Structures are given as C-alpha cells and as structure tokens.
Amino acid sequence: MRILIVEDEFNLADVISSRLRKENYEVDISLDGEDGLYKALTNIYDLIVLDLMLPKKNGFEILSEIKANNIESKVIILTARSEINDKLEGFSDGANDYLTKPFHLEELIARINVQLRHKDNNLNSNILEFGDLTLNLKNTKLLCTTTNESIEVICKEFLLLEYLMKNSNQIIPKEVLYDKIWGLENDSMSNNLEAYLSFIRKKIKVIGSKVNIKAIRGLGYKLEVSDEKNKN
Numbered sequence: 663m664r665i666l667i668v669e670d671e672f673n674l675a676d677v678i679s680s681r682l683r684k685e686n687y688e689v690d691i692s693l694d695g696e697d698g699l700y701k702a703l704t705n706i707y708d709l710i711v712l713d714l715m716l717p718k719k720n721g722f723e724i725l726s727e728i729k730a731n732n733i734e735s736k737v738i739i740l741t742a743r744s745e746i747n748d749k750l751e752g753f754s755d756g757a758n759d760y761l762t763k764p765f766h767l768e769e770l771i772a773r774i775n776v777q778l779r780h781k782d783n784n785l786n787s788n789i790l791e792f793g794d795l796t797l798n799l800k801n802t803k804l805l806c807t808t809t810n811e812s813i814e815v816i817c818k819e820f821l822l823l824e825y826l827m828k829n830s831n832q833i834i835p836k837e838v839l840y841d842k843i844w845g846l847e848n849d850s851m852s853n854n855l856e857a858y859l860s861f862i863r864k865k866i867k868v869i870g871s872k873v874n875i876k877a878i879r880g881l882g883y884k885l886e887v888s889d890e891k892n893k894n
C-alpha cells in the first residue's frame with residue numbers, strides 16, 4: 663500500500679517514511695503544499711499524512727481539494743497543538759484522524775495501520791489468501807498451503823503480489839499496476855512490469871502452488887488457480 667507524507671520538516675518526514683517502509687508501505691514525500699496537492703490528486707495513495715502549516719498551500723486547502731475531487735485516500739492530520747485548537751471543527755468532517763505534535767512515532771504508525779485495516783474491511787489483514795497461497799504482510803513470506811513451502815517476496819514483487827491478491831476478484835489493467843506500484847517514479851525500472859510478474863510466477867512455482875498470474879490480452883492481469891484437468 664502507498665502512503666503520501668505532506669510535511670515541510672524534512673527530518674520529520676524522513677523519520678516517518680523510514681519507519682513506514684519497515685512496515686512494507688511504499689512512501690512518497692511532499693515538502694510543500696503545492697506538491698502535496700498535486701500528488702494527492704493522482705489518487706494513487708491509500709493514506710495521506712497531512713501537516714497543516716505548509717509553504718505554498720496549507721493543509722486545509724489540500725484537504726478541501728481532496729474532498730472536492732472525491733479522492734479515496736484516508737487522511738491523518740499531523741499538526742501542532744495550537745493549530746488544532748483553532749481549526750478542529752474545520753477538518754472534523756474531512757480528515758479520518760489527527761495527531762498533535764509532538765507525538766510518538768509508534769502511535770502514528772498504529773493509527774495508520776488502523777485506518778488501512780478499516781479500508782480493507784478485514785480485521786486479519788496481516789494475511790492475504792488466494793487459492794493455496796497465503797501472503798504474510800508482516801514478514802513478506804509467501805506460503806503454499808499444499809506443500810507447506812514458503813519463499814520471501816520483497817520490494818516490487820511484494821507490492822505487486824499484494825495488490826493482485828487484494829483485488830483477486832477482478833482483472834487489473836496494466837496501467838493500474840504501474841500507478842499503484844511505481845506511482846510517480848519515472849525511471850526505466852517502471853517498464854519492467856512483465857519481468858517482475860515473471861519473477862513472481864517463478865517463486866509461486868518454486869513453492870509448488872497451483873496459482874498463476876494470468877495475462878489477459880488487452881485487459882490486464884488476474885490471479886487464477888490452474889486447472890489440473892488441463893494439464894493431462
């Protein structure tokens with residue numbers, strides 16, 4: 663899952679993002695309100711951590727634009743106590759949660775996890791299942807329940823598989839996978855979707871699972887359980 667931190671104190675943004683990456687979130691940072699709004703409106707974030715006092719555009723303006731554009735991201739406001747007393751009413755209907763500075767990093771992480779669990783509507787969201795595969799979101803281990811063998815999936819492989827498993831009831835267009843996994847990164851690696859998918863297919867095979875990532879020409883990708891009958 664992908665999180666945006668809009669925070670002009672670079673050191674704070676850096677500390678939060680490092681911690682979130684350890685939780686296997688993808689994290690982008692905006693150091694001013696204009697860039698924050700631009701990124702927020704791409705609608706690729708599951709959650710936005712939003713400071714209020716920001717250069718160029720303040721957090722309230724960003725929040726109201728997020729609402730006006732029907733952006734689905736959850737929003738946690740992160741702000742100094744003095745600001746919150748004045749403005750509590752102003753954002754009570756827009757933000758999902760707020761935390762006043764100074765705060766404990768672990769409390770922010772816990773609140774983020776709670777918001778994203780709600781979003782999943784699944785209390786046991788540390789484990790994803792499809793066919794005979796289970797993906798542990800905490801330790802990024804992929805387990806095949808038929809063979810009881812497991813393998814680690816990391817970085818983009820993990821994010822891709824997580825997204826495919828969470829949305830296993832639908833065909834996912836290639837463009838959506840690019841946006842969700844690579845976001846606004848614009849390096850040459852972002853053209854390697856097929857390569858990453860084939861790495862994942864190999865890993866799934868290595869642990870003996872029947873699950874396959876099916877490419878549907880012109881439409882996208884979908885997880886499926888291979889039909890044994892077709893093999894004979």
Ligand code: CA
Binds near residue numbers: 669671713714
């Ligand atoms: Ca600030």
